[in-house]
Amino acid sequence: MHKMAHVESPPVKGASLHPRRRVYRLSRERRVADIMDSARGVFCAKGYGDAVISEIAGQLGIVEGTIYRYFPTKRDLLIAVVEDWYRRILADYDEQLKGISGTRNRLRFLIWRHLKVIHDDPAMFRLVTGELRGGADYRTTSVYDMNRQYTKRTLAIVEEAVKSGEFRADVPLRMVRDMIYGGAEHHTWAFLRGEGDFSPDAAAEAIVGIIYRGLMGADTAPNSENGAVDAQAISRLESVARRLERVAESRDPRRGREKSRKQG
Amino acid sequence: MHKMAHVESPPVKGASLHPRRRVYRLSRERRVADIMDSARGVFCAKGYGDAVISEIAGQLGIVEGTIYRYFPTKRDLLIAVVEDWYRRILADYDEQLKGISGTRNRLRFLIWRHLKVIHDDPAMFRLVTGELRGGADYRTTSVYDMNRQYTKRTLAIVEEAVKSGEFRADVPLRMVRDMIYGGAEHHTWAFLRGEGDFSPDAAAEAIVGIIYRGLMGADTAPNSENGAVDAQAISRLESVARRLERVAESRDPRRGREKSRKQG
DNA sequence: CCCATTAATGAGTTTAACTCATTATAATGC
DNA sequence: GCATTATAATGAGTTAAACTCATTAATGGG
Numbered sequence: 049m050h051k052m053a054h055v056e057s058p059p060v061k062g063a064s065l066h067p068r069r070r071v072y073r074l075s076r077e078r079r080v081a082d083i084m085d086s087a088r089g090v091f092c093a094k095g096y097g098d099a100v101i102s103e104i105a106g107q108l109g110i111v112e113g114t115i116y117r118y119f120p121t122k123r124d125l126l127i128a129v130v131e132d133w134y135r136r137i138l139a140d141y142d143e144q145l146k147g148i149s150g151t152r153n154r155l156r157f158l159i160w161r162h163l164k165v166i167h168d169d170p171a172m173f174r175l176v177t178g179e180l181r182g183g184a185d186y187r188t189t190s191v192y193d194m195n196r197q198y199t200k201r202t203l204a205i206v207e208e209a210v211k212s213g214e215f216r217a218d219v220p221l222r223m224v225r226d227m228i229y230g231g232a233e234h235h236t237w238a239f240l241r242g243e244g245d246f247s248p249d250a251a252a253e254a255i256v257g258i259i260y261r262g263l264m265g266a267d268t269a270p271n272s273e274n275g276a277v278d279a280q281a282i283s284r285l286e287s288v289a290r291r292l293e294r295v296a297e298s299r300d301p302r303r304g305r306e307k308s309r310k311q312g
Numbered sequence: 313m314h315k316m317a318h319v320e321s322p323p324v325k326g327a328s329l330h331p332r333r334r335v336y337r338l339s340r341e342r343r344v345a346d347i348m349d350s351a352r353g354v355f356c357a358k359g360y361g362d363a364v365i366s367e368i369a370g371q372l373g374i375v376e377g378t379i380y381r382y383f384p385t386k387r388d389l390l391i392a393v394v395e396d397w398y399r400r401i402l403a404d405y406d407e408q409l410k411g412i413s414g415t416r417n418r419l420r421f422l423i424w425r426h427l428k429v430i431h432d433d434p435a436m437f438r439l440v441t442g443e444l445r446g447g448a449d450y451r452t453t454s455v456y457d458m459n460r461q462y463t464k465r466t467l468a469i470v471e472e473a474v475k476s477g478e479f480r481a482d483v484p485l486r487m488v489r490d491m492i493y494g495g496a497e498h499h500t501w502a503f504l505r506g507e508g509d510f511s512p513d514a515a516a517e518a519i520v521g522i523i524y525r526g527l528m529g530a531d532t533a534p535n536s537e538n539g540a541v542d543a544q545a546i547s548r549l550e551s552v553a554r555r556l557e558r559v560a561e562s563r564d565p566r567r568g569r570e571k572s573r574k575q576g
Numbered sequence: 577c578c579c580a581t582t583a584a585t586g587a588g589t590t591t592a593a594c595t596c597a598t599t600a601t602a603a604t605g606c
Numbered sequence: 607g608c609a610t611t612a613t614a615a616t617g618a619g620t621t622a623a624a625c626t627c628a629t630t631a632a633t634g635g636g
Contacts, residue, residue, distance in 0.1 A: 070632095071583080071584060071585075071630090071631070071632070072583095072584095072632080073582085073583045073584070073631090073632050073633065074583080075583090076582090076583080079583075079584095095446075097361075100622090100623065100624090101623075101624070101625090102623075102624095110584075110585090111584070111585055111586065112586095112623090112624085112625080113584075113585065113586075113587095113625085113626080113627085114583075114584055114585075116624085116625060116626075117582095117583075117584075120625090121624080121625080122623095122624065122625090174446060177446075178442060178445075178446035181501070182359075182438060182441070182442035182504075182505075184505070184506075186505060187505070187507075216525075219521070219522065220518045220522075222499075223495065223499060223515070223518040223519060223522065224522065225498075226495045226496075226498040226499040227491045227492075227494070227495030227498070227519065227522060228491075228495075229494075229498055230491070230493075230494030230495040230496070230497050230498030230499065231487065231490045231491030231492075231494040231495055232490075232494070233494050233498070234489075234490040234491070234493055234494030234497070235486070235487060235490040235494070237445070240446075241446075241448070241450060241451070242448075243451075251487070254484040254487040255487060255491065257483070258483065258487065258488065258491060258523075258526045258527070259522075259526065260526075261480075261525070261526045261527070262522045262523065262524075262525045262526030262527075263522070263525070263526075334601095335599090335600075335601070335614080335615060335616075336601085336614095336615095337600090337601055337602065337613085337614045337615065338614080339614090340613090340614080343614075343615095364591090364592065364593090365592075365593070365594090366592075366593095374615075374616090375615070375616055375617065376592090376593085376594080376617095377594085377595080377596085377615075377616065377617075377618095378614075378615055378616075380593085380594060380595075381613095381614075381615075384594090385593080385594080386592095386593065386594090
C-alpha cells in the first residue's frame with residue numbers, strides 16, 4: 049500500500065546496458081539434472097527453509113531465473129529432488145525382497161532397509177518428514193505413492209503370516225505397520241538431529257523381535273511356578289485354539305476372517 | 313551491492329508526519345499473553361511458514377514492531393506458543409496417572425492421552441512435529457524437556473513390569489517406547505493431513521494390545537494383580553470358541569480334523 | 577550459412593521478516 | 607493535581623529472498 053514513486057524515469061523494461069558474458073546452453077534434461085543435483089546438496093546442507101535459490105544457481109554458474117524456468121517454485125524443486133531420491137532408493141527393492149524367505153527374515157529386511165536409508169542419508173529423510181509429509185500437497189506427490197507401495201509390502205507379509213497361522217488373527221494389521229515404521233522413525237530422531245548414532249541392524253532386530261512376539265500365536269514355554277496351573281491350562285487351550293483356527297480358516301476363509309476382525 | 317540512490321533528500325529517520333491515533337498501553341505480561349493467543353490462532357490456521365506476523369498484529373490492533381519488542385524472531389514466538397500449549401497439556405498429567413493402577417491400564421492411559429491430544433489439537437501437534445522437532449534448537453526448548461518427562465513415565469511403567477516379572481526381561485525398553493509413540497504418531501498422519509478421522513480409544517487399545525502381547529512373560533504372569541493377562545487370554549479363547557461354533561454349525565459337524573483344502 | 581527454436585539472462589517487483597529513533601502513555605513521586 | 611520518568615508502542619524504514627518477464631543469443635536442423 050505504501051509504494052512510493054522513487055524515480056519517474058523508468059528504463060525500458062529489459063533494456064541491456066552491459067554486454068553479456070559468453071553463455072553456454074545445455075539441453076533441458078541436462079540442466080534439470082544439474083539443478084537437481086545442486087539443489088539436493090544445498091537443501092541437505094541447510095534444510096529447506098534456509099536454502100537459498102541463488103546459492104544453487106551460483107554453484108552452477110547460472111542465474112536464478114534459469115532455475116525458475118524449470119521449476120515454478122522452490123517447493124516444486126524440493127519435491128522433484130525428493131522424488132528422484134526416493135525413486136532411486138526403491139529401484140531394486142522388490143528384487144532384493146524376492147531373494148529373502150520366511151516371515152521373520154522378510155520383515156526384518158524391510159525394517160532394516162528403512163533404517164539403513166535413514167542412516168545413510170539422514171538429511172534427505174529429514175526433508176521428507178519435516179517438509180514434505182506435513183504439506184497439504186503431500187498426497188499429490190509421487191513420494192506418497194511410493195511410500196504406500198513400500199509399506200504395503202510390510203502389510204502383505206504380516207497378512208500372509210496371519211493366513212498361514214504363523215501370526216494370530218486378532219491383531220489390527222494397520223497398527224502393526226504403524227508401530228514398525230513409526231517406531232523406526234521415533235528411534236532415529238536423536239540421530240536425525242545430529243546427536244549420536246544408531247545401529248540399523250540392532251534396531252531392526254529389536255523391532256522385529258517385539259512385533260514377532262506380539263503377533264506370534266501364544267506359544268508358551270512350560271513353566272511350573274506357583275499359579276502355573278491356570279497359566280498352563282490357558283496355554284494348552286491357546287495352542288488348541290490356534291490349530292483349530294488354522295483349520296477353520298483354510299476351510300472357510302471368508303467366514304473366519306470377517307468374524308475375527310475387530311477393528312479396521 | 314546494487315542499492316541505488318533513489319531520492320537524495322532523506323527525511324530524518326523517525327520523523328513523524330501524521331499525528332498518532334490514541335494508543336493504549338498494556339502491561340508487558342498482558343501484551344505477551346495477547347500476542348501468544350493471537351499467534352497461536354494464526355499459526356494453527358496457516359501453518360508456520362504461511363503465517364504472517366502482520367496478521368497477528370492486525371488482529372490485536374497493534375503494529376508489527378510491537379510484537380518484535382517481545383519476541384526477537386518469528387521462530388521464538390512459535391516456540392513460546394508451543395511451550396505454553398505443552399505446559400498446559402501436561403499440567404494435570406501426573407495427577408491423573410496417580411489414579412490409575414495396573415501396568416496395562418497405566419500404559420493404555422499414557423498412550424490414550426497422547427492420542428487424545430493429537431485428536432483434540434492436530435494443528436498444534438503439527439507445529440511440534442513439523443517445525444519444532446526438526447530444528448537444531450529443539451533440545452534447547454522446554455518442549456524437549458517436557459517431552460522427555462512425558463515418555464519417561466512410559467519407560468518407568470514398562471521397567472517396573474519387567475522387575476515384577478510381568479514383562480519379559482530380554483526386551484529393549486527404549487524401542488518399546490519408540491514403537492508406542494512412533495506408532496501412535498504414524499497412525500495419525502492421515503488425520504493430521506485432514507484426511508478422515510481416527511479413534512484415540514481404539515488406537516490406544518490396539519497399541520497396548522500389541523505391546524502387551526509382545527512383552528508379556530512367557531509364563532503369562534502368575535501373580536498378575538488385576539488378572540489382566542488371564543482375562544485377555546480367556547477373552548480371546550472365548551471369541552475363538554464362538555467363532556468355531558459358528559463355523560461348525562454351518563458345516564458337517566462330524567467332520568474331524570483334515571488337511572486344509574484349498575477352495576477357489 | 578541462415579534461421580527458428582528456446583536456453584539463459586539481468587533487471588526488475590513483491591512480500592515479509594526484522595530494526596530503531598522517536599513518541600507519548602501510564603505509573604510514580606511530590 | 608502536576609511534573610517526572612520508565613517504557614509500551616509506533617511508523618517509517620531496511621534487507622533478503624522468492625519470483626517475473628521482456629529481451630538476448632547459442633545451438634541445431636535445413
